[in-house]
Amino acid sequence: MSPSGNTRRLVVIGGVAAGMSAAARARRLDPELEIVVYERTGYLSYGSCGLPYFIAGVVRKATDLIARTPEQFGKQGIETHTHHEVTEVDTAAKMIKVRDLVEGRGFSVQYDKLVIATGGRAIRPPIPGVDLEGVFVLRTVEDGLAVSRFMREEKPRRGVIVGGGYIGVEVAEAFRQRGLETVLLNRPAQLLNNFDPEIAQMMQTELERSGVTVSVDDAAVAIEGDATGRARVVVTQRGRYETDLVLVGAGVRAEALLAGEAGVALGFKGAIAVDEGMHTSVPDVYAAGDCAETYHVLLQGPSYVPLGTTANKQGRAAGTNAAGGEEVFRGVVGTTVTKAFELGAAVTGLTEKAAIQSGLSPKAVTIEHGTRAHYYPSPGRIHVKLVWDPGNGRLLGAQIAGPVAEAKRIDVFATALHHDLTIEDLQRLDLGYAPPFAPVWDPILVAANVAAKS
Amino acid sequence: MSPSGNTRRLVVIGGVAAGMSAAARARRLDPELEIVVYERTGYLSYGSCGLPYFIAGVVRKATDLIARTPEQFGKQGIETHTHHEVTEVDTAAKMIKVRDLVEGRGFSVQYDKLVIATGGRAIRPPIPGVDLEGVFVLRTVEDGLAVSRFMREEKPRRGVIVGGGYIGVEVAEAFRQRGLETVLLNRPAQLLNNFDPEIAQMMQTELERSGVTVSVDDAAVAIEGDATGRARVVVTQRGRYETDLVLVGAGVRAEALLAGEAGVALGFKGAIAVDEGMHTSVPDVYAAGDCAETYHVLLQGPSYVPLGTTANKQGRAAGTNAAGGEEVFRGVVGTTVTKAFELGAAVTGLTEKAAIQSGLSPKAVTIEHGTRAHYYPSPGRIHVKLVWDPGNGRLLGAQIAGPVAEAKRIDVFATALHHDLTIEDLQRLDLGYAPPFAPVWDPILVAANVAAKS
Numbered sequence: 077m078s079p080s081g082n083t084r085r086l087v088v089i090g091g092v093a094a095g096m097s098a099a100a101r102a103r104r105l106d107p108e109l110e111i112v113v114y115e116r117t118g119y120l121s122y123g124s125c126g127l128p129y130f131i132a133g134v135v136r137k138a139t140d141l142i143a144r145t146p147e148q149f150g151k152q153g154i155e156t157h158t159h160h161e162v163t164e165v166d167t168a169a170k171m172i173k174v175r176d177l178v179e180g181r182g183f184s185v186q187y188d189k190l191v192i193a194t195g196g197r198a199i200r201p202p203i204p205g206v207d208l209e210g211v212f213v214l215r216t217v218e219d220g221l222a223v224s225r226f227m228r229e230e231k232p233r234r235g236v237i238v239g240g241g242y243i244g245v246e247v248a249e250a251f252r253q254r255g256l257e258t259v260l261l262n263r264p265a266q267l268l269n270n271f272d273p274e275i276a277q278m279m280q281t282e283l284e285r286s287g288v289t290v291s292v293d294d295a296a297v298a299i300e301g302d303a304t305g306r307a308r309v310v311v312t313q314r315g316r317y318e319t320d321l322v323l324v325g326a327g328v329r330a331e332a333l334l335a336g337e338a339g340v341a342l343g344f345k346g347a348i349a350v351d352e353g354m355h356t357s358v359p360d361v362y363a364a365g366d367c368a369e370t371y372h373v374l375l376q377g378p379s380y381v382p383l384g385t386t387a388n389k390q391g392r393a394a395g396t397n398a399a400g401g402e403e404v405f406r407g408v409v410g411t412t413v414t415k416a417f418e419l420g421a422a423v424t425g426l427t428e429k430a431a432i433q434s435g436l437s438p439k440a441v442t443i444e445h446g447t448r449a450h451y452y453p454s455p456g457r458i459h460v461k462l463v464w465d466p467g468n469g470r471l472l473g474a475q476i477a478g479p480v481a482e483a484k485r486i487d488v489f490a491t492a493l494h495h496d497l498t499i500e501d502l503q504r505l506d507l508g509y510a511p512p513f514a515p516v517w518d519p520i521l522v523a524a525n526v527a528a529k530s
Numbered sequence: 531m532s533p534s535g536n537t538r539r540l541v542v543i544g545g546v547a548a549g550m551s552a553a554a555r556a557r558r559l560d561p562e563l564e565i566v567v568y569e570r571t572g573y574l575s576y577g578s579c580g581l582p583y584f585i586a587g588v589v590r591k592a593t594d595l596i597a598r599t600p601e602q603f604g605k606q607g608i609e610t611h612t613h614h615e616v617t618e619v620d621t622a623a624k625m626i627k628v629r630d631l632v633e634g635r636g637f638s639v640q641y642d643k644l645v646i647a648t649g650g651r652a653i654r655p656p657i658p659g660v661d662l663e664g665v666f667v668l669r670t671v672e673d674g675l676a677v678s679r680f681m682r683e684e685k686p687r688r689g690v691i692v693g694g695g696y697i698g699v700e701v702a703e704a705f706r707q708r709g710l711e712t713v714l715l716n717r718p719a720q721l722l723n724n725f726d727p728e729i730a731q732m733m734q735t736e737l738e739r740s741g742v743t744v745s746v747d748d749a750a751v752a753i754e755g756d757a758t759g760r761a762r763v764v765v766t767q768r769g770r771y772e773t774d775l776v777l778v779g780a781g782v783r784a785e786a787l788l789a790g791e792a793g794v795a796l797g798f799k800g801a802i803a804v805d806e807g808m809h810t811s812v813p814d815v816y817a818a819g820d821c822a823e824t825y826h827v828l829l830q831g832p833s834y835v836p837l838g839t840t841a842n843k844q845g846r847a848a849g850t851n852a853a854g855g856e857e858v859f860r861g862v863v864g865t866t867v868t869k870a871f872e873l874g875a876a877v878t879g880l881t882e883k884a885a886i887q888s889g890l891s892p893k894a895v896t897i898e899h900g901t902r903a904h905y906y907p908s909p910g911r912i913h914v915k916l917v918w919d920p921g922n923g924r925l926l927g928a929q930i931a932g933p934v935a936e937a938k939r940i941d942v943f944a945t946a947l948h949h950d951l952t953i954e955d956l957q958r959l960d961l962g963y964a965p966p967f968a969p970v971w972d973p974i975l976v977a978a979n980v981a982a983k984s
Binding site for chain 1: 547577579580583588589594595597696827837838839840842860861862863864865866867868869874876878903904905906907934935937938939940941942944945946948949951955958959960961962963964965966967968970971972974
């Protein structure tokens, strides 16, 4: 298949967040461009981060996670092919090899511009039994459907989650909501490794309060099956956990094998190296989303932060540039937010431990404060931790733990980090005040005032 | 009364938000300073902005609005006198005259430093009948108690509110929550004058949906009483509204008469003129809170924005400087937030109309968007209006209307305004994303993206 006449062709490998953002953006900028997307799984344009809420039953159907259908993309003039895996990229010939996973046939396609958006791959730790029946990861719609089908058909009473990152914490909530006896195992001594320990501890306490058995500093070493090959026991350094269902949430790695084999340079943590314009090391080849590295504004260098919101922004920039426009992605400050049960937790910038690890000598304070005027009914108190450079007063990072809806206050700190605000700058902010919204000194101002005094 | 020996004395006139902030701050900085506060009403340190919620019954007792008691201030070494009115300030002699309103006697007090925090005064429009029984304003704890007593004893079935600013809107909600037939009259054609009309209209719709009769572009011209001298009818340009209770929410004016008579320079809208350090035109005399003007960062000049949060910040700066420290108050960007029933509304910076009035040629867009991932249960959609300068892309202001808790997203825009962020800067913000918190493109980013395209 080659472009007909003078029509230029954009090929996008991967049709989830970054890939479809790139395709949609390119279409808006260039109505003439031929745009073809190949997606290995059976679904396009879905919100992977919604899968725990599908497991929980909060989202009814897995297909509810889909933002736009192939038909909708078709109407935009974007040709999409699910169950199509790209097996090889020849950047010299500007040609890819595609395998139709349903028909079992292969073919080649030429491109003028190529966006690689192959996403991330759920890590399966190399322990015995990790491939037994009843052991799942949660990354694709198919993964979600597999867990859901297993729960419906096998009616598990007990679930063990291996890994206490976001997915682990969110699935722990989901399992409890589905009535499972739930164990959360975490190899490091704290959950949510991108928080400082005392904030992560609040999440652990919330999980335990809600009936989740949490075992930290405890690595799974094997999964034992029964005679039918079904997972039955997770063996850890500290004990044995009988179970009917195992969910592995051991993190995500960039799916960059295809790019690497094609000679595209890889960077941080093996993710595809990109510049501000999402150009790779190879002309006319762009990368975006969980397969690519992400520039970190505070670390002033590449990082790996696989998140849907970043994937969309990167995809947008890649699509613009692939279509001949000009757009840059300036990077992230490392903002993430999660919840379990009644607790929301958010972080932006550097944690205290990350700041120390990167050679800084930060100061830090944590305050606890009300979230409404003291006389107004309140959803509860909030913890705010600030990390700053005592040399110049510059904010380095912030963390929040408190009532779910309050965690979005992190966005003020994210904005501050993008623009080098100091603690003194924070103290001066004219933030919204009325009794139903905040105390007369907003917790953000209280934290800044305490930091200024310390 | 004069200071004993070498002890220096700080006198504070007015013991609510700004006054008590100044006193508390001065005490922390200078443990030796004698600090005396005179407050005309019977209550100190109360949240005036909580009064509508006391009327609503959301706050049980009026005294719940009090943050700290005279005893608590006493333990800090702050001497407080309620029911004491300062009737004269002699800045040459550094002497004030005080009247004990309970005992009926007067006396003089010398000061080394003076903080004037006389607050604001509820405007009573000069219409016939405004002093009838059953006509109230809502400013002091005593005002709240008077309305509450009237409601308990007279069991009004109908209430008319004159004025559709914050107080009017919040009291309309309170009246409905107490089961009153409620009419809200507003002289201008839109409620909430510091919003643009289309956002104010959303608040009007929400009030009407909740059973409030709203009449805009309709001035009250008289209040008619019955034979016992009790208000019974509010007569407007457009009609007659029978009622059992009238609440006048016609705005607040700076209570600056005392300062003016003492020769302290008055400024914007008759409020006391102050610099960054809350110094007045007279040495050793400071002013803070609703009696003083407020520097507006966007207008680059004085404004009058009587709000509790500003009063506290100004009071803090005045207290620091009166105690010999150094602190500046850099001003406001005009952030305010309010709610009625299920709708929250917030504004920061300049509205489109205010920008035009101040000679700018702004552009503006308003978007409507979801507040959670499309598949996640949502509290509802949000409207975000952005106003910016097309010449340099700089944000001039933002407004939000939507589910109550979402209105605090305004704080991101407030932070942006303090630091001259552009629409492009907003597009790049790494805001918190997870399905229970936001869509993958946060409404703030969506609004910025739409603005960038327009």
